Amino acid sequence: MADFADRSLGIGYPGGTSILFGLVIVSLVVWKLVLGTVSVNSIVTPKAEMFYWLTILFSNTLGIALGDWTSEGTGFGGGVFLFIVLLAVIAALYFFTKISRTVLFWMAFILTRPLGASMGDLLTKPRGDGGFGLSRFVSSAVIAVFMVVCILLFPQRAGVIRAVRQGAPHRRITAREAGSWSWWW
Numbered sequence: 001m002a003d004f005a006d007r008s009l010g011i012g013y014p015g016g017t018s019i020l021f022g023l024v025i026v027s028l029v030v031w032k033l034v035l036g037t038v039s040v041n042s043i044v045t046p047k048a049e050m051f052y053w054l055t056i057l058f059s060n061t062l063g064i065a066l067g068d069w070t071s072e073g074t075g076f077g078g079g080v081f082l083f084i085v086l087l088a089v090i091a092a093l094y095f096f097t098k099i100s101r102t103v104l105f106w107m108a109f110i111l112t113r114p115l116g117a118s119m120g121d122l123l124t125k126p127r128g129d130g131g132f133g134l135s136r137f138v139s140s141a142v143i144a145v146f147m148v149v150c151i152l153l154f155p156q157r158a159g160v161i162r163a164v165r166q167g168a169p170h171r172r173i174t175a176r177e178a179g180s181w182s183w184w185w
Helices: 002-008 012-035 046-096 101-124 136-153 175-179
Strands: 160-163 171-174
Touching (some): 101 136
Antiparallel strands (some): 160 171
């Protein structure tokens, strides 16, 4: 979908990225207007799930297009660095401001996609093209080891979300409870 928007429509990376960004914004605005929130903590109904996955589709595609566009202009390492810096800025905004956590979540979520695309290109593209020239198997292993180390170094705790059912009073449930039924339509 990203390549179709960028190449097949003949509008290049700026045009494709703009269209995909617009689709993400439209999906979030319509979601907010219909359900009153775009918080991932409120995804407990089939309608909310539909909006969530539609937004995920557009944001993933936007991320790939944005990553490709950025890497073309800054090189693969430059793209990785840019998105790490932008994510660090969002983290700082999270810790030091009162900006909506939902807005910051979606900003960070969208930026992890181009970071992943740029990192994948940096690891796998030939050295002559600015990459590290690793095979896909080796680069996948590098990323897997990095993920395991992060999981071990940054322990997680069970989250608590607010269950929202039409007509029912709000009650706090654990993420585990929500996970047992939130995937069903």
